[in-house]
Amino acid sequence: xxxxxxxxxxxxxxxxxxxxxxxxxxxxxxxxxxxxxxxxxxxxxxxxxxxxxxxxxxxxxxxxxxxxxxxxxxxxxxxxxxxxxxxxxxxxxxxxxxxxxxxxxxxxxxxxxxxxxxxxxxxxxxxxxxxxxxxxxxxxxxxxxxxxxxxxxxxxxxxxxxxxxxxxxxxxxxxxxxxxxxxxxxxxxxxxxxxxxxxxxxxxxxxxxxxxxxxxxxxxxxxxxxxxxxxxxxxxxxxxxxxxxxxxxxxxxxxxxxxxxxxxxxxxxxxxxxxxxxxxxxxxxxxxxxxxx
Amino acid sequence: xxxxxxxxxxxxxxxxxxxxxxxxxxxxxxxxxxxxxxxxxxxxxxxxxxxxxxxxxxxxxxxxxxxxxxxxxxxxxxxxxxxxxxxxxxxxxxxxxxxxxxxxxxxxxxxxxxxxxxxxxxxxxxxxxxxxxxxxxxxxxxxxxxxxxxxxxxxxxxxxxxxxxxxxxxxxxxxxxxxxxxxxxxxxxxxxxxxxxxxxxxxxxxxxxxxxxxxxxxxxxxxxxxxxxxxxxxxxxxxxxxxxxxxxxxxxxxxxxxxxxxxxxxxxxxxxxxxxxxxxxxxxxxxxxxxxxxx
Amino acid sequence: xxxxxxxxxxxxxxxxxxxxxxxxxxxxxxxxxxxxxxxxxxxxxxxxxxxxxxxxxxxxxxxxxxxxxxxxxxxxxxxxxxxxxxxxxxxxxxxxxxxxxxxxxxxxxxxxxxxxxxxxxxxxxxxxxxxxxxxxxxxxxxxxxxxxxxxxxxxxxxxxxxxxxxxxxxxxxxxxxxxxxxxxxxxxxxxxxxxxxxxxxxxxxxxxxxxxxxxxxxxxxxxxxxxxxxxxxxxxxxxxxxxxxxxxxxxxxxxxxxxxxxx
Numbered sequence: 105x106x107x108x109x110x111x112x113x114x115x116x117x118x119x120x121x122x123x124x125x126x127x128x129x130x131x132x133x134x135x136x137x138x139x140x141x142x143x144x145x146x147x148x149x150x151x152x153x154x155x156x157x158x159x160x161x162x163x164x165x166x167x168x169x170x171x172x173x174x175x176x177x178x179x180x181x182x183x184x185x186x187x188x189x190x191x192x193x194x195x196x197x198x199x200x201x202x203x204x205x206x207x208x209x210x211x212x213x214x215x216x217x218x219x220x221x222x223x224x225x226x227x228x229x230x231x232x233x234x235x236x237x238x239x240x241x242x243x244x245x246x247x248x249x250x251x252x253x254x255x256x257x258x259x260x261x262x263x264x265x266x267x268x269x270x271x272x273x274x275x276x277x278x279x280x281x282x283x284x285x286x287x288x289x290x291x292x293x294x295x296x297x298x299x300x301x302x303x304x305x306x307x308x309x310x311x312x313x314x315x316x317x318x319x320x321x322x323x324x325x326x327x328x329x330x331x332x333x334x335x336x337x338x339x340x341x342x343x344x345x346x347x348x349x350x351x352x353x354x355x356x357x358x359x360x361x362x363x364x365x366x367x368x369x370x371x372x373x374x375x376x377x378x379x380x381x382x383x384x385x386x387x388x389x390x391x392x393x394x395x396x397x
Numbered sequence: 398x399x400x401x402x403x404x405x406x407x408x409x410x411x412x413x414x415x416x417x418x419x420x421x422x423x424x425x426x427x428x429x430x431x432x433x434x435x436x437x438x439x440x441x442x443x444x445x446x447x448x449x450x451x452x453x454x455x456x457x458x459x460x461x462x463x464x465x466x467x468x469x470x471x472x473x474x475x476x477x478x479x480x481x482x483x484x485x486x487x488x489x490x491x492x493x494x495x496x497x498x499x500x501x502x503x504x505x506x507x508x509x510x511x512x513x514x515x516x517x518x519x520x521x522x523x524x525x526x527x528x529x530x531x532x533x534x535x536x537x538x539x540x541x542x543x544x545x546x547x548x549x550x551x552x553x554x555x556x557x558x559x560x561x562x563x564x565x566x567x568x569x570x571x572x573x574x575x576x577x578x579x580x581x582x583x584x585x586x587x588x589x590x591x592x593x594x595x596x597x598x599x600x601x602x603x604x605x606x607x608x609x610x611x612x613x614x615x616x617x618x619x620x621x622x623x624x625x626x627x628x629x630x631x632x633x634x635x636x637x638x639x640x641x642x643x644x645x646x647x648x649x650x651x652x653x654x655x656x657x658x659x660x661x662x663x664x665x666x667x668x669x670x671x672x673x674x675x676x677x678x679x680x681x682x683x684x685x686x687x688x689x690x691x692x
Numbered sequence: 693x694x695x696x697x698x699x700x701x702x703x704x705x706x707x708x709x710x711x712x713x714x715x716x717x718x719x720x721x722x723x724x725x726x727x728x729x730x731x732x733x734x735x736x737x738x739x740x741x742x743x744x745x746x747x748x749x750x751x752x753x754x755x756x757x758x759x760x761x762x763x764x765x766x767x768x769x770x771x772x773x774x775x776x777x778x779x780x781x782x783x784x785x786x787x788x789x790x791x792x793x794x795x796x797x798x799x800x801x802x803x804x805x806x807x808x809x810x811x812x813x814x815x816x817x818x819x820x821x822x823x824x825x826x827x828x829x830x831x832x833x834x835x836x837x838x839x840x841x842x843x844x845x846x847x848x849x850x851x852x853x854x855x856x857x858x859x860x861x862x863x864x865x866x867x868x869x870x871x872x873x874x875x876x877x878x879x880x881x882x883x884x885x886x887x888x889x890x891x892x893x894x895x896x897x898x899x900x901x902x903x904x905x906x907x908x909x910x911x912x913x914x915x916x917x918x919x920x921x922x923x924x925x926x927x928x929x930x931x932x933x934x935x936x937x938x939x940x941x942x943x944x945x946x947x948x949x950x951x952x953x954x955x
């Protein structure tokens with residue numbers, strides 16, 4: 105029972121970090137209808153900014169975190185402007201965007217390989233990781249609780265942004281139909297930049313927590329595949345879907361690690377994806393899109 | 398011929414065989430896969446185990462490697478090919494990684510993550526050229542047949558295709574199974590070339606590379622695929638001395654192609670009369686447009 | 693209107709119903725089409741005409757009722773199975789393969805009756821040469837019949853609109869069907885093109901020994917060529933008969949006049 109409770113908390117914590125990444129990925133998908141494989145790059149950028157701000161500038165985690173989120177947000181906007189905007193302005197073939205994003209993902213990863221090297225780096229101990237006893241029922245780490253809380257905070261903030269602000273409304277309208285939103289007078293390019301900024305921003309939050317959990321290295325972005333899987337399980341383009349899918353995935357991973365074998369956790373994750381898609385091809389919360397004939 | 402040149406030609410053949418398989422699936426049938434390196438892995442391991450443990454001659458072993466990849470693809474493809482677009486692409490990552498993880502964890506059969514050494518060096522220049530020639534012949538014939546037209550119609554409009562009497566689900570599976578065969582044989586040849594295989598060689602980056610080659614050459618052009626495979630293989634070899642920049646350049650090239658010429662080198666055309674007619678039309682059109690411009 | 697005996701019935705709809713969410717798109721639809729007929733299905737926009745075609749060709753499955761084709765229940769068959777039984781159709785919003793040439797568009801359909809094995813396909817041996825020649829020649833014949841032979845090697849997406857419509861008919865004919873469904877073949881055409889189209893439809897009807905059901909939004913075309921007309925509105929059949937009967941039918945007048953006022 106102890107292990108179960110403990111692994112559940114760990115699973116929710118890991119899942120909530122996935123959710124931060126998956127939500128950004130899904131948000132981009134809902135607007136531009138392509139899988140942005142460079143999303144993992146934003147996470148790595150955020151991680152390294154945080155690392156060097158702490159190491160070289162000696163600032164507090166609050167400042168480093170803030171710089172990291174802004175930096176990743178702006179890199180996401182830059183990526184969109186440089187690589188995606190010229191393509192989407194010329195064609196509506198989303199495959200081209202997909203491949204360009206794979207290219208950008210390779211570029212970002214290898215810029216870090218070249219500039220800072222491929223070695224694993226541990227973030228200075230700015231986020232507490234000491235064990236916490238939960239009412240004598242289970243033991244977990246302060247880190248897991250903190251990352252869960254941070255994820256809840258940022259996802260809540262995103263929800264408020266989407267519901268309460270003018271741009272949030274515009275983004276939700278564009279998710280139904282980008283072209284019509286454009287015709288209604290929404291500045292589409294600015295809207296897409298905002299979406300990418302939000303996506304990069306949230307990915308960096310995930311990046312900081314992941315680099316504490318697994319250390320930081322240029323290929324850390326590969327972990328976003330799990331977040332993509334989560335988003336697909338939840339239904340591509342659906343934000344609640346991305347969150348639910350992420351929590352399911354985090355739980356599945358941690359419970360497998362706790363009760364079966366740590367080596368099997370990825371196999372379980374991918375099997376979960378396949379099984380979900382076979383039963384519900386559009387994912388848990390996805391729109392059932394059938395073509396008009 | 399020097400050993401180095403010979404090695405490059407063998408590698409060209411190996412890469413071109415896998416690229417033709419992915420081209421059939423992605424370029425001609427419109428199914429976007431990010432897990433095809435796994436079929437190379439299945440072919441490579443099947444052939445390695447058959448030749449090393451059971452002393453099977455390499456030619457039947459290579460073919461059985463391809464056949465095993467086909468079987469795996471069939472079992473996976475029948476249920477999952479109902480998925481369309483990005484859903485299948487993400488699912489294929491999952492499928493590919495699952496196969497790789499199984500190979501990594503099935504210690505008793507595959508010797509795990511550390512790799513499988515001591516494979517007989519059966520992939521000589523003539524073996525690789527022979528396989529390439531036969532498989533290219535089959536592939537070009539296939540796309541210039543009723544099957545080629547069927548695949549393309551499933552790609553362009555699967556509803557129209559099914560209303561022209563095509564069992565689109567069956568053609569999608571057929572395309573996947575054939576592409577898996579090509580990748581399986583390619584993997585088997587790679588094992589015989591390197592004498593050593595390791596699951597990590599067949600990860601998602603390798604799958605991405607296969608798809609990129611096809612996109613680079615032009616979706617829906619088999620000759621473009623061969624040109625793309627040749628260019629990317631040669632460029633990769635050229636940059637090997639500065640290997641840390643190699644991947645960076647590779648990624649940047651992908652982005653630049655998508656920005657400047659997303660239809661790839663050949664567009665949807667084969668190297669043939671229609672391609673040159675298209676080129677001619679384009680140039681005459683461009684020059685006439687320029688003439689029409691007010692100065 | 694011919695009397696329908698079981699022997700010469702081609703298509704029979706029996707109490708067909710289809711819902712989309714809360715919308716009752718097809719309501720208790722019952723009619724029969726006999727062999728050799730050139731029938732028209734008319735009705736205002738959104739009446740459910742195309743939905744009937746989609747149900748017959750297996751794009752959708754009905755929620756209740758039955759569809760019989762040549763005495764066989766095809767209600768729950770898949771599209772490609774229904775097509776292989778001898779049904780062909782065109783689409784309201786053209787569904788050609790725009791990047792393929794006109795000839796390739798027709799060949800894709802023509803090959804259904806000129807098969808050869810996979811082995812022959814990858815070796816180009818055996819029947820490959822003979823069958824491919826047949827496919828090519830027969831496709832050219834059909835293009836010639838609809839007046840597109842000169843455009844055979846042009847990419848179909850670059851053809852003028854009226855030609856694309858005729859190409860779609862050619863592609864449907866290449867399936868060598870017994871029963872042809874034409875979905876608004878005159879949409880977007882000028883009066884002259886509509887006249888040519890009339891001649892084409894009447895011509896192929898006799899030449900290829902076809903049974904045809906045409907959807908038309910405009911009454912004139914149907915009135916001119918179809919002796920048997922079914923009129924529907926809001927998913928239900930409101931009238932059936934010959935052009936004179938239809939023209940005088942109060943429900944039809946109401947449906948059409950009502951719509952014209954809205955427009």
